[in-house]
Structure formats: structure tokens, C-alpha cells
Amino acid sequence: MYRQLATACLVLSLAACSSLEFPGVYRLAIDQGNIITQEMVDQLEIGMTRSQVEYVMGTPLVRDTFNPDRWDYIYTLNDRNNDKQEHHQLTVFFQDGKLSEFRTDIKPSEQKPAESAAAEQEAK
Template identity: 55%
Template sequence: MPSSLRILAIAGLCALLGACSLFKFPGVHRIEVQQGNIITQEMVDQLKPGMTRRQVRFVLGTPLLEDTFNPNRWDYVNRVRDPKGDVSQKRFSVYFNGDILIATSGDWQPAGWP
């Protein structure tokens, strides 16, 4: 009799512990997580055709990706995960001919560029 009572008690405890996972407890604080480069439209508007790599790095910061196979392209990536778990990602690329800025592409466009 005691062994069947013990089995019943263990089964009851397992059921109670499993039921705890059904509830979402309030008050769990989650923060916004930002990764990559912070790029703003104001920063992008400072770019002008003919700028050097050094000038672009001064304005935008160090690129997240410098492609080994295409050294004339720098990629800036910004990824944000909000407290709900939704993820947004923005990209911005600059292209050089040698040491001179010739083009951009991505989620921002410099003002006054063709």
C-alpha cells in the first residue's frame, strides 16, 4: 500500500509541476537588444560622392562587414530585437572605386544623390 501511495504522490506532483508552465507570470522584464552599427539618416546625408574611405569611416564608423572578396564594398547592418521578440533589420552598403566613394544602397539614401 505505501508504494502505490508513493507512486500516486509522485504522479500528482509531476502533474502540478507541469501545470505551472501553462501560466505566463507578469513582471518579467525584457530589454531591447540592438546589434551592429547605429546608422541614422543624418549620418547618411553627410556622405558625398568622391569622399575617401577614411572620411566615410569617420562619418559612419567601422563597417560591420568588409567583404574579403569585394574590398570595394562596406556593409553596415543594424538588427534590433524588441521586448516582444520581434526583430527588425536594416542594411546600408557603400561602394568604392579604389579609395573614392561612388555609390550607396540599402534602407537609407543620401540626400541629393542621383
């Protein structure tokens, strides 16, 4: 009787551990931080104001207390079902309230010369 009770308590305590994974149990993909997409990076332009950058990218995840001219956007996705991890980072720098530089692991897409010429024609 005591052996069965002790075994039941041991099984219940092991079930409470997060490291114990049961086969066939669905685990949610967990997004953390700010989503950073190619389209968002393409919209960033040197000379934008802080409010314009915040409109495009959203509120930064980290605003450096000691350097108010630097904002950091960080995105992490852990999908345990597919063993997939995704991590993106974007750092923007301001000078005199305008965007002076940004660094990211997502490269801005190149505009084709024909597209930029067509955009200039429409602007006139």
C-alpha cells in the same frame, strides 16, 4: 509524494525554456549591428576616402573577403515589448580607394536651394 516531485521538476524544466513567456515580465530591446541614422547617411559624399567613411559610419559589420571594395552596414532592433522590429542596411562601394556609390534603405535628405546657396556664400 512522487507526483509532487515530478510536477515540480516539470514546472522547473518548463521555466527554463525560452519560448515560455510569463505575463508582465520586461524584455530588453536588443540592438544588433551598426546604428545607421539619417544624419550619418547625409554626411556621406561620393569621393570620400575609406577612413572618412569609417569615421562617419564606424567600422563596417561585414567586410567582404572576396570584394574588398564593398562594405556592408546592417542594423536590427527587436523590441519585444512593443512588437517593434527595425532593420536598416547600407552598402558602400569604393573605386581606387574613394567612395563611388552607396545604397541604403534610408534616403538622404534633400538640401533646400536656399541652404545650399548660403553654404556656398560662407565658403567664399
